[in-house]
Amino acid sequence: MKPTNSTLAQYGTTIFEVMSRLAREHGAINLGQGFPEGNGPAPVVAAAAAALTDISNQYPPMLGLPELRQAVAAHDRRFYGLEVDWATQTMVTSGATEALAACLFALIEPGDEVVVIEPLYDSYLPIIRRAGGIPRSVRLNPPDWSLPEAELTAAFGPKTKLILYNTPMNPSAKVFTAAELALIARLVQQWDCYALCDEVYEHILFDGRQHIPLLSLPGMAERAIKIGSAGKTFSLTGWKVGYLTAAPALIDRIARAHQFLVFTTPPNLQAAVAAGLNQSDEYYTGLIDEMQAKRDRLAAGLERCGLGVLPAEGTYFLSIDVASTGFDGTDEAFCRYLTQEVGVAAIPVGAFYASAAAPGGYARFCFAKRDEVLDEAVARIAKRFGRA
Numbered sequence: 001m002k003p004t005n006s007t008l009a010q011y012g013t014t015i016f017e018v019m020s021r022l023a024r025e026h027g028a029i030n031l032g033q034g035f036p037e038g039n040g041p042a043p044v045v046a047a048a049a050a051a052l053t054d055i056s057n058q059y060p061p062m063l064g065l066p067e068l069r070q071a072v073a074a075h076d077r078r079f080y081g082l083e084v085d086w087a088t089q090t091m092v093t094s095g096a097t098e099a100l101a102a103c104l105f106a107l108i109e110p111g112d113e114v115v116v117i118e119p120l121y122d123s124y125l126p127i128i129r130r131a132g133g134i135p136r137s138v139r140l141n142p143p144d145w146s147l148p149e150a151e152l153t154a155a156f157g158p159k160t161k162l163i164l165y166n167t168p169m170n171p172s173a174k175v176f177t178a179a180e181l182a183l184i185a186r187l188v189q190q191w192d193c194y195a196l197c198d199e200v201y202e203h204i205l206f207d208g209r210q211h212i213p214l215l216s217l218p219g220m221a222e223r224a225i226k227i228g229s230a231g232k233t234f235s236l237t238g239w240k241v242g243y244l245t246a247a248p249a250l251i252d253r254i255a256r257a258h259q260f261l262v263f264t265t266p267p268n269l270q271a272a273v274a275a276g277l278n279q280s281d282e283y284y285t286g287l288i289d290e291m292q293a294k295r296d297r298l299a300a301g302l303e304r305c306g307l308g309v310l311p312a313e314g315t316y317f318l319s320i321d322v323a324s325t326g327f328d329g330t331d332e333a334f335c336r337y338l339t340q341e342v343g344v345a346a347i348p349v350g351a352f353y354a355s356a357a358a359p360g361g362y363a364r365f366c367f368a369k370r371d372e373v374l375d376e377a378v379a380r381i382a383k384r385f386g387r388a
Helices: 014-025 041-052 065-081 096-107 122-131 147-156 178-192 248-261 267-277 283-304 329-340 373-384
Strands: 090-093 115-120 135-138 160-165 196-200 224-229 241-244 319-320 362-366
Touching: 014 329, 041 267, 065 090, 065 224, 065 241, 065 267, 065 319, 090 096, 090 248, 096 122, 096 160, 096 196, 096 224, 096 241, 096 248, 115 122, 115 147, 122 135, 135 147, 160 178, 178 196, 283 319, 283 373, 329 362, 329 373
Parallel strands: 115 135, 115 160, 160 196, 196 224
Antiparallel strands: 090 241, 224 241, 319 362
16 A cells, blocks of 8 residues: 555644543543533523524635624724724634644745744644644743743744744643743744734633733734634634634635635534624633632642642643652653543643653643532542642
């Protein structure tokens, strides 16, 4: 038999699926999977159900329903003061991952370099490489996850086509500072390239932090592409509805890739997300309050067990220092042990690094679960480590 695609063949099953299978096999509480429990906001779900009979179920416009694109533009104006023309500067995608793929396929030529920041979401590198791009990694290290200016500056050069980054950041739960974003903007302009901004957790920031889209910084209007996700904002990850905002010329190019990937997204879900984006401020503040309370609940429980918990500034995730448990082994070995012997599944942070000598010894937990689930996970960990 002739070989299959060599780029994708090098990637095995993702660590998320590996740990989830292990959790099912051992009846473990799965704090590795990065999605909330529950069925999402009732008004948004009801809007989707009603739209099945109230609007057409045939192909919607390729760029998305006008009402959702208008809602995306209004959202960007409402929260960030961005003046966006919905008809030329917005597009709907089948999830944020499809948005990433459409952007990367549209913008990268073979041999172009793409700056990425590790730890990173596992879909980034396969898409970049399949598009012919060459990743240039800049590493952030725990526990502070600060962006190293010298290393980032050195990663840019004449072959740089774009930088891809995520804030708030999975898995580190880091929120990029205004100074760090200004550095990125300066380098993007200096090297005449683009910024692909994965901002799916834009409404899940804690302790009073504010999200800053790179698109809002001076000089970025023509260069930055902002990706958002209904899955994260409305805790409806199974819907796979994403949206992006960018300059008209970029939307035009990205749409040409999008049309050959999925073409469009279910119309009833689009209509419901439009209703969701137009919800009052109480919804968005309530989301932050709920997730921050869950973060604090899990962090306090793990700390009572004697575990070293790293700061979590945003997202659904927090990490622990494996060394604080007394476990003698790698972060992957710890997560397997925790799943098989303790009954709680987590994800090794080392799996989010592609470069050599990734920092080991950290495990990521998802706290977007019911309180009783978090409490039971802590009880199982406490029973094993005997510190609570």
